[in-house]
Amino acid sequence: MYKQVLHDHLDGGLRPSTARDLAKQIDYKPIVEIDNVADFFDRSSSTSLENYLEAFTHSIALMQTFSNLEQIAYEAALDMHQNNINFYESRYAPFYSVNDTLSPKDVINAINSGFKQAENECGIVSGLILCGMRHDPDNVKAVAELAIDYKKLIIGFDIAGPELNYLPSMYKDSFLKVKNEGINITIHAGEGDGVNSIQEALDNGAKRIGHGVRIIEDINEDNELGNTADYVLQNNIPLEICITSNLHTNMYKSPQDHPISRLHNLGFNISLNTDNRLMSNTSIDNELKIAKIAGIEDPASLLKYSASDSFLN
Numbered sequence: 001m002y003k004q005v006l007h008d009h010l011d012g013g014l015r016p017s018t019a020r021d022l023a024k025q026i027d028y029k030p031i032v033e034i035d036n037v038a039d040f041f042d043r044s045s046s047t048s049l050e051n052y053l054e055a056f057t058h059s060i061a062l063m064q065t066f067s068n069l070e071q072i073a074y075e076a077a078l079d080m081h082q083n084n085i086n087f088y089e090s091r092y093a094p095f096y097s098v099n100d101t102l103s104p105k106d107v108i109n110a111i112n113s114g115f116k117q118a119e120n121e122c123g124i125v126s127g128l129i130l131c132g133m134r135h136d137p138d139n140v141k142a143v144a145e146l147a148i149d150y151k152k153l154i155i156g157f158d159i160a161g162p163e164l165n166y167l168p169s170m171y172k173d174s175f176l177k178v179k180n181e182g183i184n185i186t187i188h189a190g191e192g193d194g195v196n197s198i199q200e201a202l203d204n205g206a207k208r209i210g211h212g213v214r215i216i217e218d219i220n221e222d223n224e225l226g227n228t229a230d231y232v233l234q235n236n237i238p239l240e241i242c243i244t245s246n247l248h249t250n251m252y253k254s255p256q257d258h259p260i261s262r263l264h265n266l267g268f269n270i271s272l273n274t275d276n277r278l279m280s281n282t283s284i285d286n287e288l289k290i291a292k293i294a295g296i297e298d299p300a301s302l303l304k305y306s307a308s309d310s311f312l313n
């Protein structure tokens with residue numbers, strides 16, 4: 001059985017050892033001076049979103065050269081291969097790495113080069129989804145243009161960042177342009193905001209929903225579905241579920257409280273994903289264990305490659 005991962009952030013998945021090595025090369029003080037790099041990045045007991053997001057400023061600081069991006073992408077794909085993944089969809093907000101010596105195209109090329117090395121070595125097929133940062137309208141517009149300019153080099157378009165107060169409809173023109181170019185769209189929705197955000201993601205061309213877990217709020221105790229939940233179920237819209245990430249942002253207290261098992265039993269199209277391996281100290285192997293605790297009998301079946309769900313083809 002081929003296995004896929006649909007939702008994993010490149011800047012949230014550096015190896016701790018690599019973070020240390022790259023920090024040493026540029027004498028990056030916040031990391032060079034600490035003993036345990038894994039602990040430094042681990043935000044599993046994070047009390048605020050600010051504290052969680054602060055960790056990304058440090059990983060991004062190490063993603064400012066072609067060779068660093070290449071190495072980080074290569075290792076991400078290799079680490080997924082170690083967890084028996086065959087198709088890896090990675091995502092990144094490209095302008096975080098654009099600087100005087102690195103153009104947006106260089107950023108994309110560096111990441112793809114790392115993915116290609118991993119593919120040549122162990123066969124894992126990887127692709128890049130470009131993320132616009134939804135709290136920054138200029139950024140979203142620029143990333144949408146970038147996606148169109150380099151559509152042959154990428155596999156999809158997404159918006160990430162704080163969901164509340166930044167609904168997909170803010171960017172309906174960008175989504176329409178991207179969609180008209182035949183580029184696949186997934187949108188983070190139903191994590192920091194509720195059902196309305198998921199509905200808006202669907203209205204703006206999302207073929208998949210990043211997280212989407214709060215679709216459960218459109219289903220009552222008698223398992224009667226509201227319009228959005230009914231649409232998602234009937235159209236087999238993939239929900240990119242990230243259990244550990246949801247626990248760490250305090251959406252649910254324990255795996256048993258997470259709605260994955262209920263959604264699965266109702267027949268929703270569910271996949272298992274890592275979101276941010278470094279900050280959440282997780283891996284696909286770990287998510288398989290957590291999903292079991294959450295009540296999924298055969299978690300590995302949720303990784304099964306599906307040509308209709310994948311943006312890689």
Ligand SMILES: [Zn+2]
Pocket residue numbers: 007009160188210275
């Ligand atoms: Zn995410």
